[in-house]
Amino acid sequence: MQAMTCPFTILNWGNKQQIEKYVPSLIKAEKIGMFALTESGGGSDPAGAMKTTAVLDGDEYVLNGSKMWITFANEADVGVLFARTNPEAGHNGISAFVIETNVPGFYAKPIEISSLGYMTRSCEVFLEDYRISKSQLLGKEGEGFKIAMNALDYGRLTVSSRLVGIAQGCIDESISYANEREVSGVPIGQYQMIQHLIADMVVETEAARLLTYKSAYLKDKGEAATRQSAYAKYFASEVATKAARSALEIFGGNGIADEYPIMKYVNYANMLHFGEGSANIQRILIANDALGEKDANRHHIERKYSLSSDIKKVRV
Template sequence: MVRPIPSYGDEALDALAGMVRDFGLKEIRPRFRELEDAGEFPRDLYLRMGELGLFSCCFPSEESPEAGYRALAVVAEQLAYVYPPISAPMNLQAATVPLTIANWGTPEQVGAYVPGLTAGRFLGCNAMTEPDGGSDLLGAMRTRAERDGGDYLITGAKMWITNANVADLAVVYAKTDPAAGHRGVSAFLVPMDAAGIAVDRVPCRVLGKLMPTNMITFDRVRVPASALLGAAGDGFKVAMSAMDFGRLTVAARSLGLAQACLDSAVEYAGEREAFGQKIGGFQMIKKQIADMTCEVAAARKLVWDAAVKYDEGTIPTRESSIAKYYAAEICNRAAQACAEIHGGYAFSDELPISVYLNYAKLWQTGEGSANIQAVLIADDALGWKPMDRHRRPSFAGRAG
């Protein structure tokens, strides 16, 4: 069921949401089963989204001078509403990779990579997580970058790296000074065709074939010192800013998916009959729909609050973490309720309900697991570790 798009209170953003929804309903949703069955990475869709300017939200231009993080949230929400896997590039192509390069890179690095990423011509990946690291991304990091004359040699492995098998470029985090703890982590821009890189797909049948995840192995991969993103030892700060961008985007994607679950549940409950009446008339189902409606509305406010603060020129670590945590939690509840309301039809390939369930769980983990987010939020509330202790102004409110 396709219900009206909620107004964002801004004529330009409402028009953007309508354009993205229309694109998705015409060019993505009718093809979702065909795309999954083909099992090929939909590079044509990435190019098409780049042509439409969907990846350029945070990069103002003459054509879109009012672009910003609210636009990023709108596009991410609407793509996730249409079909969850197709919203993945809003992290990699529009946020974590290009924004990180724009905010930490040299003019040469920005010029070499950002336009291609936002146009969909280059594909990026964010190589941070390791096989044994889990949520202890930086403390347990084993990947090393050793200085060798004017170059660095990178050795190690990264795990759960989305799109690594098709990417042209990776932002790679490695320890350049293992004795310095998190201050010894550095970030590098590494071409994925560099000698010594091997990529192996990680089978994840429940996620389908449109958002591939991978393991990357680095065997003495040589990169010049000019590949450093920021200065040596800046990796922790680079990673934290990338996570901030990513959490806003995952929060918006979770919101879009939760809205899709709600709309599907409302449509089905209003049509399906059992025991002589529409199932929407049963109190249990009314309660589920009421809870979903309220939680989606609350999540929308949190996502919007974080996006507005970005556009005002602050990187809102606290607000993006809260938005990501809550939106992912209510997305899981919405997906579960949607499946319960659909009953056996939730498992039919004719409907994307099972896809909703799997991606809702994925987004509860991505960009910082629910448990880690809860710890961060609680420590902040207790005053033990304020999340804004690393707060810094953004480089220009928006990258540009």
Template sequence: MNIDLSEENKLIRQLAKSFAEKEILPKIKEYEQKRRFPRDIIRKMGEQGFYGACFPEKYGGSELGFLNLAIIAEEISRVSASIGSTFNAQSMTVPFTILNWGTEVQIEKYVPKLIGGEWIGFFGLTEPGGGSDAAGSMKTRAILDGNEYVVNGQKVFASYASVADVGLLFAKTDPDAGHKGISAFIIQMDRPGIEAKDISMSSLGNLTKTCELFLTDYRIPKENLLGNEGEGFKIAMNALDYGRLTIPARSVGLAQACLEAAIQYCNERVVGGHKIGEYQMIQKLIADMTVEIEAARLLTYKSAYLKDKGAATTRESSHSKYFAAEVVWRAAQAVYEIYGGYALADEYPINQYLAYAGLFRTGEGSANIQRILIAEDALGWKDANRHNMKRRFSLKSDIF
């Protein structure tokens, strides 16, 4: 692997950085204060081709590839972790899953509007009390009734469901078949029998919508089944594999923001006649952050590079997700320590950095789940890359 970025990669980084600093940074505080969901920013990001980086041009994609997607998500998240959080549902877990598993009719109907930022998507897998045991704990039922499935159940941590237009929903169609009894559906929020409620998480600001989803006799047309009955668990795991590209990229971006905030403060804050950056204990924090962020970035880029080659990357995705999430958690704690009491002030984003670092550490598979997967792979008990990642379309940017 060549660790030098190409001129195209550098150009894409500059484009994303410029967009973030011109279109997001000047507006983000006002959006949060007014609790205004940034649909216009999401639409502009879609028009720039940011969400469509891994999609064929025939469906509205920009065909920039996985490495460029990681770079874009990193730069957006460096300026705004909340806007960066849209990359999963708007790029990977929802539209890319439809691209891989959907019919041509489903792809043409949903993918262009999702990656274009015209529609907001969500991913409905986790249930109350379920956590990482998505299959064993699933209680949401989908029963076929003529040409429709009737769904009853509840989901939790379905990000953006309260502002979404469409989403992926996972439900048991055969309750006695374990994970093989789960099916996946494309659902629309404009049909009766579905309600989304925000879960209050003020520490994340007011833009990231984390939601509960309630389904009561909600009817899904049979043609909205994604893949075949019983393939839902496989589809969900495949979706999360791809989602574990944007999570570490966003973690790296947020960790970089923590480092930049720390460096600025260390050069401005004077204690005992010295800039606090002159004190060795502070220098240790800065040194650790600098090196760990670079290591996390390289792991993330490796995962993206292998995806561009069409390789199975469950192992590499887990490595990068686990390490980058730990790095951003430590970086947020370090900048919190450097700022001291000012970390709590609304004038600075430090408290929010810490909250998002905790979210990234948990989302798309918690730290402990990643540790188990990594350890079992290293011990030779379960080859993490034993399953090929489903990928239906290749891109012009692919390296074959």
């Protein structure tokens, strides 16, 4: 989120002043960024059910509402936040803003998730008469939904990469354990059931990795990648959760011990399964695209920058 969704959304939709002010420091991690779309009552349609409002008052917007499951919100310096500017326009009434968190009216409350430890810092965000200049509008008023859908490609790529890493971690730990752990004087890796579990993990993880690489390649080329990002996110979710479950089977009772990282992998795989759109949402998107009902790449824009090459044009 820090390295992809927030800075690249500003990079692609922001004006010159916004890009120069925020993007270099975000990419260098001198500032922490957040992406605030989800609301507690929104489920998998955060834009359609959005209740956070932004009302124009002279040269400022006044924001009120709340967001849920916003990573780094309590540590962030800046973020991309979405609010409803026209209550009568549905998805076309959503707008995006670049906000700073050191402004009165912004408050972030960490959500305690003991099973995941410190590594995931998700928060509730509250906005109470938070005032922001019109110059902080990202893109045009009413373009928020399009901006969000485009930004989620980055988020799905990031989450897919993390899921592939979890699956690979499960493989590495399982292979090491299977070679060391003995039952009746024989390493458990010699048993066919264990071998089958590891074989499935290796092949499926490699397939998920390649889907993720292709998504990154398309993004890097500035080509439409929503379809491919959905493929990667969906498959990597399934692979990582299955790999974590398989690793737990291989470790048996030892899998729940703090001595090993297996339960951490299980919990993170399950958490990321829902991140940036659940597996079921990806299924819907993929099916609608395949059946010709909705082109998955319909929100694509001609990007200003590629991930690896043109980003160097931004002074960092």
